[in-house]
Amino acid sequence: xxxxxxxxxxxxxxEIIYSFVIILTSLIIYFSTREIYELSNYKGVNYFRKSFLxxxxxxxxRVFIKFLLVYFNESFxxxxxxxxxxLLGVLSTFLFVYFSTIAxxxxxxxxxxxxxxxxxEEKKDKKPRINRIYLFHLISFIIAxxxxxxxxxxxxVFLNFIVFLTIISFFVKISRDNKxxxxxxxxxxxxxxxxxxxxxxxxxxxxxxxxxVLIIYLSSLAIFLIILYKVLRKCGAN
Amino acid sequence: MKRERLEIIKDILLIVKKNYNSxxxxxxxxxxxxxxxxxxxxxxxxxxxxxxxxxxxxYEKTFSLTDKGxxxxxxxKTILDFIQEFEL
Numbered sequence: 001x002x003x004x005x006x007x008x009x010x011x012x013x014x015e016i017i018y019s020f021v022i023i024l025t026s027l028i029i030y031f032s033t034r035e036i037y038e039l040s041n042y043k044g045v046n047y048f049r050k051s052f053l054x055x056x057x058x059x060x061x062r063v064f065i066k067f068l069l070v071y072f073n074e075s076f077x078x079x080x081x082x083x084x085x086x087l088l089g090v091l092s093t094f095l096f097v098y099f100s101t102i103a104x105x106x107x108x109x110x111x112x113x114x115x116x117x118x119x120x121e122e123k124k125d126k127k128p129r130i131n132r133i134y135l136f137h138l139i140s141f142i143i144a145x146x147x148x149x150x151x152x153x154x155x156x157v158f159l160n161f162i163v164f165l166t167i168i169s170f171f172v173k174i175s176r177d178n179k180x181x182x183x184x185x186x187x188x189x190x191x192x193x194x195x196x197x198x199x200x201x202x203x204x205x206x207x208x209x210x211x212x213v214l215i216i217y218l219s220s221l222a223i224f225l226i227i228l229y230k231v232l233r234k235c236g237a238n
Numbered sequence: 239m240k241r242e243r244l245e246i247i248k249d250i251l252l253i254v255k256k257n258y259n260s261x262x263x264x265x266x267x268x269x270x271x272x273x274x275x276x277x278x279x280x281x282x283x284x285x286x287x288x289x290x291x292x293x294x295x296x297y298e299k300t301f302s303l304t305d306k307g308x309x310x311x312x313x314x315k316t317i318l319d320f321i322q323e324f325e326l
Contacts, residue, residue: 033320039310040244040317041287044326110326182325234320 019063026056047110054103061096
C-alpha cells in the first residue's frame with residue numbers, strides 16, 4: 001500500500017542526502033564555469049559544463065524514481081502504474097536513462113572533439129557529416145527506449161555493460177593518443193564511469209548491489225567532490 | 239607553430255590595449271600577423287561577441303576594448319589553465 005511509512009523504513013533519507021549533494025555539486029560545476037565559457041566560447045568547456053548539468057538532471061530523476069519505488073512499494077519502476085498518471089514510471093525511467101547516458105557522452109566528447117575536429121581539418125574533409133553530438137543524443141535516446149521497452153535484471157546489466165565498454169574503449173583511445181598528460185584526471189574519469197554504471201544498475205535492480213550500496217554512494221560523492229574542487233581551484237570563486 | 243583560436247583573440251586584444259586602447263584597422267591587421275581573410279573572421283567575431291568596439295573620430299575608424307574585452311585579457315590565464323586541467 002502506498003504510504004509515507006515506507007519512506008521512513010527504507011532509509012530514503014540517505015537517498016535524498018546523496019542525490020542532493022551530487023545535484024548541488026554538479027550545478028555548482030555548471031554555474032561556476034559559465035564565465036569561462038561566455039568569455040572563451042570554447043566548445044570543450046561547453047560540453048564539459050553541460051555534462052554536469054545533465055548529471056544533475058539525471059540524479060534528480062534517479063531520486064524521483066527511488067521515491068516512487070519506495071512510496072508505491074514496487075520493485076521495478078516500469079511496472080509502476082499509478083491511477084493519476086499511468087506513464088509516470090515509464091517517463092521517469094526514460095528521462096533518467098537518457099540524461100545519465102548523454103551526460104557521460106558529453107564528458108567523453110569534451111575530451112575528444114578537438115582531436116576529431118583537427119583530423120577533419122588535416123584531411124581537408126569537406127563532406128557534410130552528422131555532428132557526433134547528435135549521434136550521441138540518438139544513441140542515448142535508443143538506450144532510453146530499450147530501458148523502458150525490455151524488462152529483466154540481466155538485460156539491464158547487459159545493456160549497461162555494453163555502454164560502459166563502449167565508453168571505456170573510447171577513453172582508452174583518448175588516453176593513448178593524448179599520451180596520458182593528466183593521469184589523475186583520467187583515473188578520476190574512469191572511476192566516474194564505473195560508479196555511474198553502478199548507479200544506473202542500482203536503480204533498475206535494487207537488490208543487486210545492496211551490500212555495497214554505501215561504498216558506491218561514498219565513492220560517487222568523493223569523485224564528484226574532487227571534480228568540483230578541481231573546477232573551483234581553476235575557476236576561482238566566481 | 240599554429241596559434242590556437244584563443245591565443246589569437248588574446249593577441250589582438252592585447253595589441254589594442256597596448257596602443258592606449260585605440261588603434262586603426264591597418265596597424266591592427268599588420269601587428270596581429272594574420273592574413274586579411276583570417277583577420278576579418280576574428281574581427282567579426284570580436285565585434286559580435288562584444289570584445290571590441292568600433293569608434294569613429296574625424297571620419298577615421300578606430301577600435302577599442304570593451305569591458306568584456308578587458309575581462310577576457312584578465313581571465314585569459316584562468317581560461318587556459320582550466321582547458322589544460324581538464325584536457326578540453
